[in-house]
Amino acid sequence: MASGYEPWDEARGAEIIAEHAKLEGATLVILHALQEAFGYVPEPAIPMVAEALSLSRAEVHGVFTFYHDFRKQPAGRHVLKLCRAEACQAAGGDALAARAETQLGISLGNTTPDQRVTLEPIYCLGLCATAPSAMLDGRVVGRLDAARIDALVAEAQR
């Protein structure tokens, strides 16, 4: 939940970076840690990471943009991820994704205008024998059907 995140603070950012900077190949670890604290990776943090790891800003920016996980702005208050990979497709996931999109009035990859819900595709949660599956704010849900997706969407909108 975005409300549980700290607002960006340079000193706090520096502290997080320093905590992990000594690890070998620390870039992803640091970006994860920053996102965990602030809910996204604030742009001013990129040159700070570069400085701490003796990398160029371009290199860190490249890493930041390569991976789907890292956000450049905060997500909505709740994040609903729907698995869109084959096993969930086979189990009727396409129709459920369309249903969630209609109910929320946004397409996958977007946030509702009231900043309540971010709806995202995810490619496999490894819950393929209890497909279709989803993840709401880190909580996994399987065996989705129309009623369950409705309940999940309603929960996310609260």
Next chain:
Amino acid sequence: MTMRIFVPRDAGAVAVGADDVALAFAQAAAARNVAVEIVRTGSRGLYWLEPMVELATAQGRIAFGPVTTADVPSLLDAMAGDGPHPLRLGVTDEIPWLKRQTRLTFARCGVVDPRSVDDYRVHGGYRGLERALTLTPDQILADVTTSGLRGRGGAGFPTGIKWKTVAQASADRKFIVCNADEGDSGTFADRMIMEGDPFVVIEGMTIAGITVGATKGYIYIRSEYPHAVIAMNAAIEAATKAGYLGANIGGSNHSFDLEVRVGAGAYVCGEETSLLESLEGRRGIVRAKPPLPAHKGLFGKPSVINNVLSFAAIPFILDNGAKAYADFGMGRSRGTMPIQLAGNIKYGGLFETAFGVTLGELIDEIGGGTFTGRPVRAVQVGGPLGAYFPRALFDTPFDYESFAARDGLIGHGGVVVFDDSVDMVKQARFAMEFCAIESCGKCTPCRIGSTRGVETINKIIHGERVTENLAVIEDLCNTMKFGSLCALGGFTPYPVMSALKHFREDFGGDLGPAPARLQAAE
């Protein structure tokens, strides 16, 4: 007497309510003043029965499932009085679906407490490492080689040869890297074993470390698996405390440390060289080979990089001997494969069995067909880069060579079942779309080819010059197959071409327009 009740904490079980069930048991027991000990295990892998709860009895564990919170009070009564219950499945080990398996790698999964080293040891854990500590590296290598174990990530490269290459390399540092970036849809065996029996992965990696002379290992787990990350970290901490990781393992001169690193949502990082780049803190751009990771791997040092299941197979081999493992299987595929039955399937889950079972047995007999009850039309084996097989190929035995001979692959052992409502043009387009989304961008055939593939299949879907565009797809697939640097671009043609080959009627063109069934589905 305290009742011991086992409730899975496996993410697949949690996704269908296992946490709520565990809580309900604790509350119901407290309300009735009944003494219970709730042990959170991994999953046995019978997912249509999850949450499956077990009770320890003198006859062995008795299973009940699928359990909802509403069932808990009556279940607790039945458990306490050894009475009948509609959800009672009998002795777990006697459930035919489980009994029919050969669980070597998954022997403990769903049985033990994945947070407890002691429980792991009670169930035969660390015997492989104990024996390995009495052997020379050459002797261990001989065992691993003789077992016939091949890389379970999908490539099927002989593990013994890989280890030997690293063992023979001289360097100031070497690394053991576990590829736990299980991104293939339809696969969840890595997740299950990490959540249900993490120590077996640790033990396998530790044995690899002492064999090749590496003192540090990394487990690269995808971020989509938060439960596995927690389970592995907890197990590493427990193993370290118990002296199975760190300096002087088991009182020997060997040291080995492990660290979990979390991916960030890039499918391509399951490719070993891309994974190494990611571990080093860079974009997951595929490296050209050679040099092989065995010579120049993580941080430029000789590295063993294996899949979770490959490492997890090692303790059995060291404990029971190479022959005990190699006795299972067929042809050049020795041992067992943890096969994952997924998608639109009645009895989905983890089925570990010797190589050689046919696809038809897996789908029809073991899997029970589709859960929608409609006929099975297509089966994708081996993840998003695996081929779609029609019923006509259901006699294919599950082994590396047999699938390759039919232009398919077993990959990481995922089997995704589709019923007759599937539109194979859409599946072909999805394969291209997925490749376009996940391409690392280094090589042109993959980066551009996948995007052109999506565009061209869209034209086919709209009935635009279908015959010509199918020729373009075929040409594009050839370019991708032979011109891509890694399996992402190189294998995307498998689902595309197999859809075209086996389900040509869905593509329209000179066979006339796509069947009405598909038009209606549009």
